[in-house]
Amino acid sequence: MPPAVRVAFDAxxxxxxxxxxxxxxxxxxxxAQMPEIGRIAEELRWGEPAYLTPETKSGSTIRLGVPKSGGYALFVHCRTTLIADFREIAPPDWRFDGTRAVLFDTAHPPRPEPLALLIRAALTYHRKAPS
Structure with a gap:
């Protein structure tokens, strides 16, 4: 983990x-299960840990942070359809912040399986369909 990212997590x-x-x-x-997306870069965006696909540019940035409402969140770019698409398949009790985030309560960790679908979609969001 890059030192600046470690500092952000520690905060x-x-x-x-x-x-x-x-x-x-x-x-x-x-x-790691998606070699087609290339290397994942771990950087800071808006002072928060962010995950990008710099070589292939296949993905939309994923950020992690603490929303004003508390708990923690996985953020995506608000002008994508990622959250809207994910809402259709997400567990009914999951909470969202508009088109930009999935919100989590620290007392109830999310099941990883549904969330992995959102992550896969974010990491391939800009991938062009075959011609």
Whole structure:
């Protein structure tokens, strides 16, 4: 983990940090199963850990952070259809912040399987369909 990203994680409140680190692990694990997206870069965007596909540019940026409402969140670019598409298949009790984030309660970690679908979609969002 790059030092600046470590500092950002360390700045999160402890319960949110634990949740965000679990999301980080799921992002990296999911990306490792997708060689077509190339290397995952772990950087800071808006002072928060962010995950990008710099070589292939196949993905939309994924960010992790702590929303004003508390807990922790997985953010995507608000002008994509990622959250709208994901809402259709997400568990009914999951919470969202408009078109930009999935919100999580620190007391109830999310099931990784549905979330991996959102991560896969984000990491391939810009991939062109075959002609």
């Amino acid at each position: 999160f409140p402890a319960p949110a940090r634990t949740g965000c680190l679990a999301l980080r692990a799921l992002i990296l694990e999911t990306a």
